[in-house]
Amino acid sequence: MRRICQHRPTLPDTRAMPDTVASSLAGTEFLRGGGIMARRIAEHDWSRHPLGPPAHWPGELKTTLSILLGARHPMCVGWGPQLLMFYNDAYISVLGSKEPTALGAPLPQVWHELWDEIRGMAETCMSGTATWVEDMYLRIERSGVPEDSWWTFTYTPVRDAGGIVVAMLALTQETTRRVLTERRLASENQRLARMFELSPTFMAMLRGPGHRFEFANSSYLRVVGDRDVIGKTVSEALPDAAEQGWIKVLDETYASGVPFVANDAVFLEQATAGGPVTERHLDFVYQPVHASDGSVDGIFVTGVDVTARARSEAALRRREAELQALNEDLEQQVAEHVEERSLTWLVTPDMLGVLNRDGVLEKTNPAWQRALGWTSAELARHPARELVHPDDLAAVAEARTRLHAGEPLLSFECRMRTRDGDYRTLSWVASPEGGKFYCSARDVTDMNASRRALADSQAQLRSLFETSHQLQGRVALDGTLEDANRTALDAIGCDLDDVVGLPVWETPWFNATPGMPEWMRDAFLRTRAGEVVREELTMQLPNGLRTFDLSMRPLYDAAGAISAVIPEALDITSRRVAEDALRQSQKLEGMGQLTGGMAHDFNNLLTPIMAALELAEDPGVRPERRSRTLTVARQSAERAAMLVQRLLAFARRQPLQAVEVDIGVLVEGIAQLLHSSFDPRIRIVTGIEPGLAHAHADANQLEMALLNLGVNARDAMPEGGTLTLGARGVALESGQDAALPPGPYVVISVADTGLGMDAATRARAIEPFFTTKGIGKGTGLGLSMVHGLASQLGGRLRIDSTPGHGTTMELWLPAAQTLRHPG
16 A cells, blocks of 8 residues: 555646546646645546536635645545545545445445444534544444454534634544554563462562662562552661661662572561561562663562571571580580480471581481382481482582582472482582581472473473364453464464454454354353353355354363363364265155155056047947956056046145045044955954044045055055054154154054065155165155154154064044044
8 A cells, every 4th residue: 555655646637638537637636746635636537526617616725635635644524514525546445345336426425334333523523612532442344244453533623714614534444453452462471460469489570770669569569568569669668678788789689680599588577666576587589670771771680589498497506506416525526416406306297317528418307218119227328419310410519619609509309219210300509507408308200200291291282282183262351362273373374463352253263254253252152151062154265165064162261160162163064075976865865765666656647548539439349348457547647647646636736725624424434445445364453442533634644544555455465454444643742752843633543464674674764765665666746745744734644663573654633623423
């Protein structure tokens, strides 16, 4: 856009144009040097516009446009009561997709989605008062879809020579990126502040030469007696520190820029004047903080309260002094032995000891033997460094040099050999005193192993997260994206820095699909409340439409509280394509089955019809034979019509005429029909419940369905058997049957004693085109038609069958609850 704006096209030369064009451009000298928008204004057809040709425009409008078009800041003007809109080159990107039709249009029409928010400011400006707003939230549609944005702008009245407000001049600046960045930084600062607050190390930030407290965590406040220090100088907040000379040390650090390090410094804390004094021993650093120009503008204070350790070391030194004094005679040695066996010396888990200048452990408590297996006598025979791991000898030598120089040793770790030949890691604290070194060591082998295991576990979890084939992420409880794995980022062609910190519903995974940001926001709120959300969605991504199995689940912390929301998605686009292909293949297979069955059925039906037609052409045929042949042809035609009705019922193209049907009478009629047409070896039995209610059904379709069921039962009993037709009433209560709503039903049953069906056949029995009969012996539409009929009438078909024990088909239909069969 900057390169476009720098190109300043000149207005057309009116001398070389026809008179009509030249006249339309007359008086547009105020547009010269105005860039792209100046050219568009000059070339625009104003003949039908309320303002007319530019030559007739008011001088105030021309002056305003001259200022606006020459500016590089995004500006627009709304002229007159309708706020007819003009704008400069820099404002083109603000309009986005609205820009081609915005010139000269009313501002409320151009910014229709914002007008309710800005109407008041516009009316205030047109009444003569300038308005200004900073970082105002507006939901605009400059790219065809709503988007969140923030703006700083001012509306200034434009007056004519008489002082009347004739227009509104707007200076605009989008601040969306800055607002989002500031929010993210604020969140990060809050997170950092919480970390500082929870740190066991005391910390404080002092600003300026006066050392004014800007920040202090809880650990620091405990060290200074929980005093209110924020906003005060050190001398104001801690007069006891000033009296002990620490202000002078701060001044020297601030002036020199050189850090000050203190080990085991004594601070006599007195929180109130005349109150109790607490002696504290501190290890701390005054670290100068430099400004951008290199000068010192503050001091960061950090350290550890080692009072407990100092007291232990002091007690140890006192105990050693007492032991040395007791060595002067036997009684003193006995007393020393008694002191060495004191309860603390015996039971403490810390390994306490005294090192001489040769590095020999002269005195050790029983904890050494428990940890390493060496007795006190064995440890006292050789320098302790002989037990040190070879790889740690250099570090031990350096630590020994520091001790001999008078520097205390804090948290120094090395590995020492046990009696069994293993090595244990010890963390040492040692202090020089009187030519000897008083030390305390703790076995941290298991602790270090646990830390390494935790680090390994976290690394493995991160690796699983990054290499997962699922799209995964983590969303904070305020809806902002905190993390996303590589699979998710590759799906939108972005890096993590491009999307982290954005509301998850505004990220490229969702914002290009209409309605998806709103769905995602609602799903996030439901998940944050503890619900697990799962949905199959199709979304527009940079690489095209993709279908995902998306789920969102809450992430719980150790206390059982929800700490984040985890979105996961599996790309199932390829699977859906394969399933569609499979369904198409199954349709083609079904069509093949239907074609074979229909061809055979129609061929059988057409044969007698064609024979009858040929016979009708022979005048010499006897009338009796012609009559029998025509009867057979008529029956074939009726069966053909019934086959067509089956196909129409299966396709659900034949409308149902649902009326009240007397099921008892219908079942009795079907039983008589089957009895007259079936093999005598098949016994027909009926059982109709007295007082049976009528049912809502299509009588013709129901008869056809029962005939289908009867024929199937007959085919299942090739050697004969019993076919039972029954009808009864059933009242379903709520929750009794998941497939049907509660209410009264009429149940028609067709039971046979035939071959029965196994589980696999029973599961597919109502599938269209599925049949266990040979090719050409059935279309596989009979049970499918019966099932479809029951479903259309608000009922269902239930099948109960076992191989070798026959089959029972139950047709459930809603009861009419009016007339009753007399029974």
